[in-house]
Amino acid sequence: MKISKSSKLLLAVAAMLLGSGMSGSSIAQDKDPIVVGYIGSFASDTGLSTIRGAEIAIDELNAAGGVLDGRMIKFVKADTREDVAEGIKAYEYLVESENVDFIISGSIDDVSLGWLPRMAEYKTPTLDTWTSYVGIIDLVVNEYDKYKMYFMNIACDEALATLYIDFGKDVLAKEMGYTSTVLMYEDTAFGVSIAGLVEGLLAPEAGIKISEKIIYDANTVDFAPLFNKAVSSGADFIYLVSSVRSQVPASQYVKLQVPIPMTGVNVAAFGQDFWNDTGGLGAGTSTLSPVPSVGMALDDRSAEFITNYKARYGSERPIYPHFNGFNAYYGIYTAFAAAERAGGFAPLDDWIREMENEDLKLYKDGELWFRYAFWKRGEIEPRTQREYTHNVKFDITPPFDDGSPAMVVVQWYEDGSSAVIYPPKFATGKFQEPSWVK
Amino acid sequence: MLIQILLPGLLLSGLYALIAIGFTMIFSVGRVLNLGYGAFxxxxxxxxxQSAQILGLGKVPSFVIATAAGVLLGLIVYVILIRKLKGDAIAIEISTLIFAIVTQAAIIVVFSPSPKSMWPLIPGVLRVGDVIVTYNLVVAAVTSWVVLAALFLFIGKTHIGRAIRAVSMDPKGAVISGIDPDRINLIIWGLSGGLGAMAGIFLATYTQLAPAMWVAPLIIAVAVVIVGGIGSILGGLVAAHVIGMLETITTTLIAAELRGVATMLLIILVLIIAPKGLFGKAEL
Structure with missing residues (x-):
């Protein structure tokens, strides 16, 4: 049989196509991708931190040949605009329109609480990287079957507060000799919750008296009358709780050269952009921060993550990921490691079992530095004597050799540098009163 | 305690007067509410x-550049929007509000949504007992009083000022007298843009820069106009001081989170008792 030239060409192309179709990489591309959904804000530094941490991890996994027998990971996103109603819609979109296999969240407390019932209804494996609201963990503890697909890889606020009491006792009371404070906090769920913990735990346990309580509207931009009121109370220091526009009280504290020290919780100071955002007027601010924080020494793998982050995003905000950027990066790795052992994200109970067994330990100079594991059902945290099912396996007892610390205290100095000042194992600097404090 | 209220209250009031004056002028002369005033x-x-903190052009040149840019923006808004919608107050109000929202979106694109703190115009603080006020606020208040005095002189003593008054009293009568109301409105919008920009510099260096920062000053301006009386610069000056003091008293003596509520209650009270405001009249 004589084969024409054009038929030969056609056969050659067909053979090439067939050949290429049988190569490993093409097989991976032909398989349905695993879909990971992001839920959270697109505009905030914290939201972007989660997105980028997840993006880097996903790209690394895809570049290494994919997951679950060579399948690629597709990353889709839904914006919550930090609004509860938008958050619920975003969750529905991810599940119903994008058919996600797994959701990684950079949502704030209220937004996570909003979509949580949808998660329970859809039974979608979900990992939160930002909210630390202990009430969500309590839901998992009390209604495990309903909320068992939920994991939180930041230490919950109760664990944060417990370690912060130690800072109050060891540094504020013992080292600095402070005996009284003005509790200044914003009128938000976050502000009221943290202030309640300070009033109920820090003050009595550290022997620090609360001289005055100042509650302010979260939209306040003029803090001069508030600082004047705080100073006139005669307290030794100000305890600020601020999550909304937190750079404003920090910078006005410097502009007004308020003559008493200020510490507390300042969410803006969690990020490396804080110094620029305050125009260099952020000195003196110290804040508790979830880990890994700015100013914190890093293990080799986390340092490599930062190198990749900077190479990829350059000077785009946030120039350094917030803690939840790390949480998202390691969260993707832990979720997929669990999925590999379970054979996928379904059946759900298999993935949950393997996620509960996940234990990613990061060492620095031979010491345990960070740990991404989870409290199991029925497991009791020794210090607080309670359960934290599916919260990250934090350690709130020195020498912190069984998990990451729940938090560290970070301070910004007058030269624009920042350092971890507590607990001592992670400290890279000391608590300092600003130079204008007499 | 008295000094804790009086000193910051007085200085804050001066800043509020500066914020409100440009808004009052447009309403008095053009008879329209410029809901985009906060964008100026x-x-x-x-x-x-951008000029002082990013480009490092110096505080005084940057102040002049920003004020001039405000004048230019006021003129552009008048030529592109207001002149074309002349006579349709509702359309002007809606379009100026949209202008503010678009400006906010543009600011987010160019500068990011994150708020920014600014260096004070004049660094340092004044301490009187336990009370601390920044030199920045002192300068803002003094500038405000100087600007307002200059404005009084400008309107009362100059030819253009008298023409502005004529248009604010009776636009048709002004035309018969040979005054071009369109030209006067153009001047007022430019002036308003410049005053707004100047107030923005003081406000931002005192508090913060944020894409949504146009809303709060607009509320203050509306409150000053309602309480002081529509069309009255003197009324606006008094109202700004009443509101500034009221906010300081509320923050210091009652509860800081009720600061804005006190102003709202005052607006309602004035609307019920004296709908035309404390010094209400029809012209500047």
């Missing part, structure tokens, strides 16, 4: 920030 304030703050 925001624009001035951001231009100053």
């Amino acid at each position: 304030i925001m624009f001035g703050g951001y231009i100053y920030y």
Whole structure:
């Protein structure tokens, strides 16, 4: 049989196509991708931190040949605009329109609480990287079957507060000799919750008296009358709780050269952009921060993550990921490691079992530095004597050799540098009163 | 305690007067509510920030650049929007509000949504007992009083000022007298843009820069106009001081989170008792 030239060409192309179709990489591309959904804000530094941490991890996994027998990971996103109603819609979109296999969240407390019932209804494996609201963990503890697909890889606020009491006792009371404070906090769920913990735990346990309580509207931009009121109370220091526009009280504290020290919780100071955002007027601010924080020494793998982050995003905000950027990066790795052992994200109970067994330990100079594991059902945290099912396996007892610390205290100095000042194992600097404090 | 209220209250009131005056002028002369006025304030703050803090052009040149940019923006808004919608107050109000929202979106694109703190115009603080006020606020208040005095002289003593008054009293009568109301409105919008930008510089250096920062000054301006009396610069000056003091008293003595509520209650009270405001009249 004589084969024409054009038929030969056609056969050659067909053979090439067939050949290429049988190569490993093409097989991976032909398989349905695993879909990971992001839920959270697109505009905030914290939201972007989660997105980028997840993006880097996903790209690394895809570049290494994919997951679950060579399948690629597709990353889709839904914006919550930090609004509860938008958050619920975003969750529905991810599940119903994008058919996600797994959701990684950079949502704030209220937004996570909003979509949580949808998660329970859809039974979608979900990992939160930002909210630390202990009430969500309590839901998992009390209604495990309903909320068992939920994991939180930041230490919950109760664990944060417990370690912060130690800072109050060891540094504020013992080292600095402070005996009284003005509790200044914003009128938000976050502000009221943290202030309640300070009033109920820090003050009595550290022997620090609360001289005055100042509650302010979260939209306040003029803090001069508030600082004047705080100073006139005669307290030794100000305890600020601020999550909304937190750079404003920090910078006005410097502009007004308020003559008493200020510490507390300042969410803006969690990020490396804080110094620029305050125009260099952020000195003196110290804040508790979830880990890994700015100013914190890093293990080799986390340092490599930062190198990749900077190479990829350059000077785009946030120039350094917030803690939840790390949480998202390691969260993707832990979720997929669990999925590999379970054979996928379904059946759900298999993935949950393997996620509960996940234990990613990061060492620095031979010491345990960070740990991404989870409290199991029925497991009791020794210090607080309670359960934290599916919260990250934090350690709130020195020498912190069984998990990451729940938090560290970070301070910004007058030269624009920042350092971890507590607990001592992670400290890279000391608590300092600003130079204008007499 | 008295000094804790009086000193910051007085200085804050001066800043509020500066914020409100440009808004009052447009309403008095053009008979329209410029709901985009807050955008002039925001624009001035951001231009100053870019010039002084990012480009390092110096505080005084940056102040002049930002104020001039505000004048230019006021003129552009008048020529592109207001002149074309002349006579349709509702359309002007809606379009100026949209202008503010668009400006906010543009600011987010250019500068990011994150708020920014600015260096004070004059660094340092004044301490009187336990009370601390920044020199920045002192300068803002003094500038405000100087600007308002200059404005009084300008309107009362100059030819253009008298023409502005004539248009604010009776636009048709002004035309018969040979005054071009369109030209007067153009001047007022430019002036308003410049005053707004200047207020924005002081406000932003005192508080913060943020894409949504146009809303709060607009509320203050509306409150000052309602309480002081529509069309009255003197009324606006008094109202600004009443509101500034009221906010300081509320923050210091009652509860800081009720600061804005006190102003709202005052607006309602004035609307019920004296609908035309404390010094209400029809012209400047």
